[in-house]
Amino acid sequence: MTAAKWRKIRKKIRHGSSYFLLSIIGIIFIYPLLFMFSASFKSNAEIMGSMNLIPSRISFENYIAGWKSAGQYTFGHYIKNTLLITIPVVALTILSSSVVGYGFARFRFKGHKLLFGAMLSTMMLPNAVVIVPRYILFNKFGWLNTYIPFYAPAMLACSSFFIFSMVQFIRGIPRSLDDAAFVDGCSTLGIFIRIILPLSKPCLTSMAVFQFIWSWNDYFNPLIFINSVSKYNVMQGLKLGMDATSGIVWGPIMAMSTISIIPCVIIFFCSQKYFAEGIATSGIKG
Amino acid sequence: MLEKRQREGYLYILPWIIGFLVLQIFPIGMSLYYSFTNFNFGTEIGFVGLNNYIKIFTKDKEVLNSLKITIKYVLMSVPMKLISALLIAMLLNQALKGINFYRTLYYLPSIMGGSVAIAILWRQLFSIDGAVNKVLNLFGIKSIGFLTDPDVALLTISMLSVWQFGSSMIFFLSALKQVPQELYEAARIDGAGKVNSFFRITLPMISPMTLFNLIMQMINAFQEYTAPAVITGGGPLKRTKVLAMTLYETSFSQRRMGYASAISWVMFVIIIALTVFIFATSDRWTYYNDER
Numbered sequence: 001m002t003a004a005k006w007r008k009i010r011k012k013i014r015h016g017s018s019y020f021l022l023s024i025i026g027i028i029f030i031y032p033l034l035f036m037f038s039a040s041f042k043s044n045a046e047i048m049g050s051m052n053l054i055p056s057r058i059s060f061e062n063y064i065a066g067w068k069s070a071g072q073y074t075f076g077h078y079i080k081n082t083l084l085i086t087i088p089v090v091a092l093t094i095l096s097s098s099v100v101g102y103g104f105a106r107f108r109f110k111g112h113k114l115l116f117g118a119m120l121s122t123m124m125l126p127n128a129v130v131i132v133p134r135y136i137l138f139n140k141f142g143w144l145n146t147y148i149p150f151y152a153p154a155m156l157a158c159s160s161f162f163i164f165s166m167v168q169f170i171r172g173i174p175r176s177l178d179d180a181a182f183v184d185g186c187s188t189l190g191i192f193i194r195i196i197l198p199l200s201k202p203c204l205t206s207m208a209v210f211q212f213i214w215s216w217n218d219y220f221n222p223l224i225f226i227n228s229v230s231k232y233n234v235m236q237g238l239k240l241g242m243d244a245t246s247g248i249v250w251g252p253i254m255a256m257s258t259i260s261i262i263p264c265v266i267i268f269f270c271s272q273k274y275f276a277e278g279i280a281t282s283g284i285k286g
Numbered sequence: 287m288l289e290k291r292q293r294e295g296y297l298y299i300l301p302w303i304i305g306f307l308v309l310q311i312f313p314i315g316m317s318l319y320y321s322f323t324n325f326n327f328g329t330e331i332g333f334v335g336l337n338n339y340i341k342i343f344t345k346d347k348e349v350l351n352s353l354k355i356t357i358k359y360v361l362m363s364v365p366m367k368l369i370s371a372l373l374i375a376m377l378l379n380q381a382l383k384g385i386n387f388y389r390t391l392y393y394l395p396s397i398m399g400g401s402v403a404i405a406i407l408w409r410q411l412f413s414i415d416g417a418v419n420k421v422l423n424l425f426g427i428k429s430i431g432f433l434t435d436p437d438v439a440l441l442t443i444s445m446l447s448v449w450q451f452g453s454s455m456i457f458f459l460s461a462l463k464q465v466p467q468e469l470y471e472a473a474r475i476d477g478a479g480k481v482n483s484f485f486r487i488t489l490p491m492i493s494p495m496t497l498f499n500l501i502m503q504m505i506n507a508f509q510e511y512t513a514p515a516v517i518t519g520g521g522p523l524k525r526t527k528v529l530a531m532t533l534y535e536t537s538f539s540q541r542r543m544g545y546a547s548a549i550s551w552v553m554f555v556i557i558i559a560l561t562v563f564i565f566a567t568s569d570r571w572t573y574y575n576d577e578r
Binding site for chain 1 (some may be wrong): 295296298300312313316318391393401402403406410416417420421424508531546
């Protein structure tokens with residue numbers, strides 16, 4: 001009786017201290033994001049003067065000023081550009097990675113092992129090594145300052161990471177389903193479209209989420225392949241806004257920064273269900 | 287029949303084969319070739335042998351400095367990131383009510399990845415009159431030049447990477463969940479304490495995941511560009527000017543493509559060497575459950 005009671009109390013203390021630790025560290029963790037959000041409503045003086053999270057007055061002036069942006073384009077223009085890059089890239093990535101993943105997972109052909117190994121090893125290939133020759137190549141094709149340098153690698157399944165997670169996922173789908181469809185006269189393409197794709201939804205979703213977030217937040221590649229401001233993405237627009245003023249006026253920048261992370265936050269929360277499991281088998285980076 | 291199936295297999299992986307050859311193998315080969323030339327964008331290509339490499343290691347203080355800083359950055363950010371990820375993963379690996387809320391909370395910073403917005407935020411938070419110094423002042427601590435002190439700036443940038451430990455955390459969490467509870471029970475009966483079972487059970491059991499996290503994070507950290515470029519621009523005194531920044535400058539501002547290719551190959555070889563080294567030593571510190 002007393003021993004059981006004692007254990008119960010100890011458990012409560014343990015749980016309580018876990019909650020306490022998680023909450024304290026959690027507040028420190030989330031503070032920067034809350035700070036950014038609240039700063040987007042504050043005047044410059046208030047941003048620099050106080051660390052209070054609740055602004056003394058709610059004003060949308062920063063959003064209006066930031067949206068007008070520094071250059072000749074509004075921030076909306078950069079958002080439109082980013083969507084023009086991101087949406088096709090996500091669609092192409094899903095399409096190419098799932099087709100190639102299906103090929104690797106369900107077919108045995110000469111050199112399968114070698115090709116699969118080659119595919120895996122490119123996961124470790126640093127972008128830095130291929131970026132210069134790719135730039136020269138794309139320049140020859142006349143693709144610089146267009147969005148094709150983003151579409152082409154997506155269409156050609158250059159992210160081995162997604163192929164690999166697709167292969168792993170398809171391997172988990174019972175082969176007997178394929179066989180049954182095959183007996184019923186389904187072609188391999190039919191099997192892919194009617195059986196594999198619908199069953200791979202969790203994997204496809206987490207792939208879409210990751211590709212969206214990476215593509216949306218990409219700064220390095222646009223920096224290299226895009227050189228006219230009219231084609232800048234959101235990240236370049238943000239950097240431009242920051243560089244435009246010598247003494248940084250933080251308010252509008254914080255407002256646009258907030259806007260720039262909202263799509264990622266929304267997608268993250270919408271895909272929660274798939275995300276937690278999906279990432280353990282697919283996601284990396286970050 | 288079998289022939290047809292083989293052909294179909296090739297057909298499905300065809301997009302990847304094209305991408306692999308045109309956008310990966312060909313560029314790797316070209317970049318190796320360029321690294322032995324004095325290729326400047328728009329001029330004739332001249333073969334210079336090993337000169338680019340010799341210059342990097344003997345004359346070019348700028349590149350060597352960047353290399354040193356990058357290695358420092360990797361050594362600082364990766365271990366801190368993995369240790370924090372593991373600690374939080376262990377706290378989250380408990381049957382507590384509402385634990386999913388905390389998991390989401392800790393993952394949230396990571397979904398913004400290499401966003402410029404986050405780098406800008408970091409620049410504001412850690413500036414000399416920024417929010418972090420305000421908090422320190424509150425406790426009577428003098429303001430720290432997080433971004434202006436040459437000895438501190440790189441650490442500040444590393445903290446951003448640590449803050450985004452989400453994916454490592456999730457990987458550790460999935461590994462922790464797979465450790466058989468009987469092991470802990472048995473250890474408890476044998477009189478082992480919490481600390482003891484952490485070092486003798488938890489760490490060995492999750493070691494394959496540690497290896498995976500270590501390699502992936504190391505490769506990513508070596509290529510970091512956005513954070514130092516936006517937060518400090520490489521300063522103060524070039525003390526945060528990582529290799530990716532020097533590489534960008536050499537290739538796309540100065541257009542010295544040949545020399546830049548040599549720099550990128552130095553980076554590539556170091557990454558490969560470290561990966562091989564980690565794998566080679568991993569036998570001693572990783573434990574696979576299915577051994578023997």
